[in-house]
Amino acid sequence: MIRMLLRVLGDEYAKPMRRTVALMTVTAVLEGLLYALLLPVLRALFGDTPSDAWPWLIAFGVSVAVYAVLRYVSDLSGMRVGTTMLRGMYHGLGEHLARLPIGWYNAARVGEVSVMASRGLLAAMGVSAHLLGPFISACVTPLTIVAVITVFNWQLGLAALVAAPLVVLTQRWTARLMAANDADNAARNNEASARVIEYLQAQPVLRAGGRSGERFGLLDDALQGVERASRRQTMSVLPGAVGLTVIVQAVFTTVLVLGTYLALDGDLGAAEVLSILVLAARSADPLLSLSDIGGKLRTARAELDRLDKVLRTEPLPEADQPVRPQRFDLEFDAVTFRHGDRTVFDEVSLSVPQGQRLAVVGPSGAGKSTLLQLIARFYDAESGAVRVGGVDVRQIDPAVLMAQIAIVFQDVYLFDGTIEENVRLGRPDASDAEVRAAATAARLDEVVERLPGGWAANVGEGGASLSGGERQRVSIARALLKDAPIVLLDEVTSALDPVNEAAVHDGIERLMAGRTVVMVAHRMRTVQRADRVVFIDDGQLAEEGSHDELLRRGGRYADFWSLSMVSGASE
Template identity: 75%
Template sequence: MIRTLLSVLGDDYAPPVRRTLALMTVTAVAEGLSYALLVPVLRELLGPTPADARPWLLAFGAAVACYAVLRYVSDLAGFRVGTTLLSGLYHRLGDHLARLPIGWYAAGRVGEVSVLAGRGVLQAMSVIAHLLWPFVSASVTPLTVVAVMLAFNWQMGLAALAAAPLVAAVQVWTSRASAATDEERERRDVEATDRVVEYLRAQPVLRAGGRTAERFDLLDDALQEVQRSTRRSTLAALPGVVGLGLTVQAVFTGLLALGAYLALAGSVGVAEVLTILVLATRCADPLLSLTDAGGQLRAARTVLTKLDTVLRTEPLPVPADPVPPQGHDLELDAASFRHGADRIVLDRVSLTVPAGQRLAVVGPSGAGKSTLLQLLARFHDVDAGAVRVGGVDVRRIDPDVLMAQFAIVFQHVHLFDGTIEENVRLGRPDATDAEVRDAAAAARLDEVVERLPGGWAAHVGEGGARLSGGERQRVSIARALLKDAPVVLLDEVTSALDPVNETAVQEGIERLMAGRTVVMVAHRMHTVRRADHVVFLDNGGIVEQGSHDDLLQQGGRYADFSTVRW
């Protein structure tokens, strides 16, 4: 787990953890060694002149004080390193996520990363602040105590050392037995959380159907599964807890019997026997705490493994000698792309969009239309063939230069929880106020701004929740207009809008497309008619292509599709 933690932190942040770990190890050794002074202390106290124990008592007190100082410094270091690295890990994770291909962010992936970036990072850093010392203490202090016992009496030292494999075996067995149930419980927790969210979102439907008083079966089933998985997890860990306790008690009992035998045989003094039993008792405490800490360590290890997996995900390669695009034409040259191992999304697709021309991509759901747009903007890299912008393979263009070529408007618009102006300025942060207002007017966003309390300073809410779908789309178009990129990608922009908003958005789209190279995924006839060229995509390939009128006259797939859709 420590190795995984250091891997997650990276080379820049790992050294402070190594220093803290070394300090905690020294502290644990000091704790074990301080108990060695109990032997002369008890020998003198139980001898004929107890007053002779005073120097040893002072030495023991000094050793305990030294341990206390080390423990304070190590605990403080753990907390400070944990809180300092919390910010560092957030920065490392954020920087890495910003370099990953946009296509990596699938719907399920976003939720997973959200959990990792929130609760996951905090849980990972709690290892340093709260779990590292118990782990080090339970591992190092008993071994140090055993070494002290070997120094004073090899028979009892060997007996204590023989317990180490037994304790380790019980811990491994407990960990393996609990791993599967812990994973199941985590999966059930996630499912129950999803069902709670679903239940809250389904309130309008449930109330419309008059079912608010009824139990929501999906939620009830999910909660019952959480209860059952928690019970199974507890029962799986119970044998380990009992087994570890019995093992430690059995070893202590064996040491007690061996000590009594050696004392009666005169091989060892009573003081030494008492001291070794005290040391054995001190060994038992951290060993018994291993079971309690084991569950927390397993949960932390799971989070660290997920974080490590994300941080090990390779971003798209950046060219060592980037080549700038020579124009604004687009080309797919026998481009193929797979989603996963067995699903072919695009298969050897070739097409060209001359600079300043408009291409409409039409086809049924799942045909690969959105994927085609994503490949143009290099959200993914093709598995075969090439994608070119301005005659240059997108893999040879600097990512920042490539993204500067595109203004993208998606069907589902995401806005940040800020003002309308802040969301528009994302298109070009250094734009003047006049340029922002002009872009908003071209997108007919000024109409929205005028009727909102606060105007340009009005907050849109998380994800733009305070705006309607059409209003969010106008913000997105204004943002694209402000960016003023030479290539525009449109992904079914007006498919879910009401007639009023569709008219306003369409006007903004027309202004956005003017004089630019455009690739649009569209289903509306009035949108497709404005294209210079149309391709009909299905089963990962181009079935038909030509102008809108020519394709209608051919009476093929496009004509049939347009009859059904329009």
């Protein structure tokens, strides 16, 4: 458990955790040794001169004071390590998730990462802040007490020591019972979390269908699954808890009977027997608490195990000696890429000279957006190479690569903050004048002027308080502010009304000026602004050339153009 925790923490937090574990262990040992002073105290009290107990009582009081200080320091250390570690792990998990390939993310990951970022990280903090100290005390203090008993009488010490292997076996048995249900319980919780998010996101659809007052069946089923899994997990703990109680009570009874026998036989005095029974009773309390602490630790371990698996997921590899591109032309050299069992690209080759515009056209699912993602290295090609300025993107530092690229997606996500904060994501150190200039070029200033609060207006989670066209203007302003030499556009006007489309096109023209551009086009009239057009279908470049050339050929692109014109006329 501790080894896994140290691995999850990493080197930065592992050293403070080791110090905390060492301090807690010393504290637990001192707690066990304190009870050794009971023997001379009781001997004196039952002897001819009870006043001889005073020096031992004073020593006991001093030891208690030292123990109290150590316990306070060790608990405080655990709390500090826990809270500091929680902040660091949030940052570490976020940085790691940001380096994972986009293909790692799927619908099932939403609930999983949501649970992990809350319960998983809190479990890691809880181990060091609340569980580690009691667990070490429950293990080390009874063993120290047994060692003290053995010093006074080896027979009683051996009798008490019998509890150790029995307790270990019981804990392992309980762990196996819990492990059988833990995976199912975690899966049910992840599914329920995903269903809750789905239920919230589906409110417009449910209300439009007149089902807002009904219970959401999928969510209901998921919650019932959580209930059943939780019940099974609780029942799996019960045999271990009962078994631990029986073992501790049986060993205590054995020590009591053996102590009585030795006292009646004259091998031990009444004071010694009473002292050892007190010690045995005191060691029983922490052992019994192992059932509750052990259950919580096993639950925390399961969360840590899932967190550890994510942290050990290999991100995209980085070059040992990264190369910085000096040009901004783009090239696909015999690129093959598969998504699951589907081949998206099969040895595709194309090039985009610096400063030119390439339009990518094709049917839905042909891989147009994937082409942009390969340029930005959201994925790595399975074979072949994607190059920027003649340098393979795998040889470029990821931060340097992203600094050269501005991306405008069809579906724009804005963070819950002000308009200005969302625009500044493009370049946080930009001056106010530069931010305003980018907004004007994207025609975002028109939106700012009519919003209450202006630049300080909050856009809501995901940009919910803005329309799709307004969110696109924020995205374009952000890209303009970044001022990157390469621009990737992913169907940015496909779902806009005519007014917003005109405004967005205006901003896009300013964004594309003088830059290397790759645009995925849904509306065919956007393609006319490109220097070259490629038509992608079935993992291949079906056609390539200028807009006019492809129309003259009368192939697939010409058919698409004709359908686009008919669709545009009907609109």
